[in-house]
Amino acid sequence: MTGAAPRRQPTLDEVAARAGVSRSVASRVLNKAPHVSPSKREAVERAVRQLGYVANPTARALATRQTGAAALVISGEDPSIFADPFFAQVIVGASQTLEEADLHLMLCLAASERGRKRVEELLRSRGADGVMLMALRDGDPLAAAAEEAEIPVVFGGRPVDSVPRWYVDVDNVGGARAATEHLVSRGRTRVAAICGRLDTEAGRARYRGYRDALLAAGLDPLPPREGDFTEPSGAAAMEALLADTPDLDAVFAANDNMAAGALRTLRATGRAVPADVAVVGFDDLTVARVADPPLTTVHQPITALGREMARMLVTAVNGHDPTPLILPTRLVTRSST
Amino acid sequence: MTGAAPRRQPTLDEVAARAGVSRSVASRVLNKAPHVSPSKREAVERAVRQLGYVANPTARALATRQTGAAALVISGEDPSIFADPFFAQVIVGASQTLEEADLHLMLCLAASERGRKRVEELLRSRGADGVMLMALRDGDPLAAAAEEAEIPVVFGGRPVDSVPRWYVDVDNVGGARAATEHLVSRGRTRVAAICGRLDTEAGRARYRGYRDALLAAGLDPLPPREGDFTEPSGAAAMEALLADTPDLDAVFAANDNMAAGALRTLRATGRAVPADVAVVGFDDLTVARVADPPLTTVHQPITALGREMARMLVTAVNGHDPTPLILPTRLVTRSST
């Protein structure tokens, strides 16, 4: 781009004219459609090369009624939620799959009121061929908007109030239960929980798993101590927990960020991990591996989550009806327990 | 979306018909253009409401020759580069600014050959109104593609071989110099460097800053020990460094991830930080704050980087000629030095 008025891009008509064929034939060549003689195909291809022709995606979109793009919407009341490396992983997975399907990825951080409005409009105006929706909270306005969208919507994680037609979730309850059972099997009896936001289904499900496991073991669950999935909130929750329940001997944190925060508080207050207090996280992000001590955590297939959401969306966009998916989780034992 | 063939969206013509006006008038109302009588404006607005009309962005794009989207391209030979929380921060900044300009954000992870092809096509086909390009490496094919793009391109960080017309960079040399000077001022004399990829300008610039500072202090720079900006590569580089130069007393790492890796190795080999070895990072990401010990690091305004790139792009898209920007860095002292 030189900044000067760029010469207009050649159009398909010009290609056709140059190749001495009709626009229809040129179009067929471009779309690799049949019913074109080899000679004309060749002529068109030459003309394309000579003119440096590139099809105009907008015009194509208008004619085909397909935008060629899928949106990934991350809800939340503040953009910092996106700082969680979790989403980066989801994006990597989704991006790969969309690339194969030749769809572009639009990323919408629906944090502000304005951002939410734009997503709603996207949903209603067919501004994308489909939408993936994540991180919904209780009564999230986007859930309602998705309800009456004109395009397929795939949910990442189930929203709180309803079960959508298409979603990919992770076995949060099972993972949390496994983590807690693991703590119990290590002989811990005073097991606390640092929960994620309880206005999200993931936050609630993980607390449920924790509680179920303790009840099944005949132990008393502690009331949920809520964080917001960030490291500082984990550190703060750990402080509060130690104040309330000084004799606890284990903590289940609903994600690795908060577990890392808990580790920091424990270190600061002179507790040894795992000798005095065992800690389990959830997610198995990089932070779990590099924490000190390395965190035992519940691995969830995050990239696969993104990939499967995208795959599901592509299937739905193509007019089929994919089945919802729940991806398994798996405990990874390291030295924090 | 019910899955059944969705009733066709109402068009502007239908709105106009219902309001008893011409398409032109209806269009003017929608675009808040002048020359519409209050009564007709009112009638159109009512019709819009009754019909649940939403403008078709594709049709508008075709008519206006503006797509309403900007792309953020992250180059790299493998998508895992995107796992670096750095990019998430950039996106948060860019996203906010684009939202204000009413542009959608397309995210392109140009890792595979195919991904790169798609970006090139995007550049040539005007599939977006503008593009932000990051993480280019030596001889990156995208640099050439950007050169002859039909749309404005803003670079995040300068590419290696050329100085683009529009870019936002960070004062890498200055930051690295400050970090190294800081180590020297703490009395360290055997200061090693764990570099980022030296086929990126950021990687080289940071090494340059390190070297300059040492030379200025009359000390000997060590040869670059190259990592790839990831935690494991930092840990590995630290091991190699200790093998080569067992008596080193400080390390400058070209980013926080690698610094965290270095910390891990130092811990494993029984070196005390900062007593035996002082460590400085670069970026000031979360990992720096939660590391043990918390990392002294070079803070760079990452969200601002994203914001300024987006702002610059919007300016360029609007036909103006913004000035390139270099954002300042600042040393943050914590307990690792």
Add this chain to the structure above:
DNA sequence: GCTTCCAGTGGGAGCGCTCCCAGCTCAGAT
């Protein structure tokens, strides 16, 4: 020899919007 068929072809009607422009109305100036 004649239909029958089909690969190959180009014309043309959209897709749903913007925007130019010609025409029309009516207040205010002359």
Add this chain to the structure above:
DNA sequence: ATCTGAGCTGGGAGCGCTCCCACTGGAAGC
């Protein structure tokens, strides 16, 4: 009463592509 010009208005020509359809001619079938 006439002229001027500003404020409205709607018709129509695109924007650049896809896709339906009617048409051709030659190969195959009877």
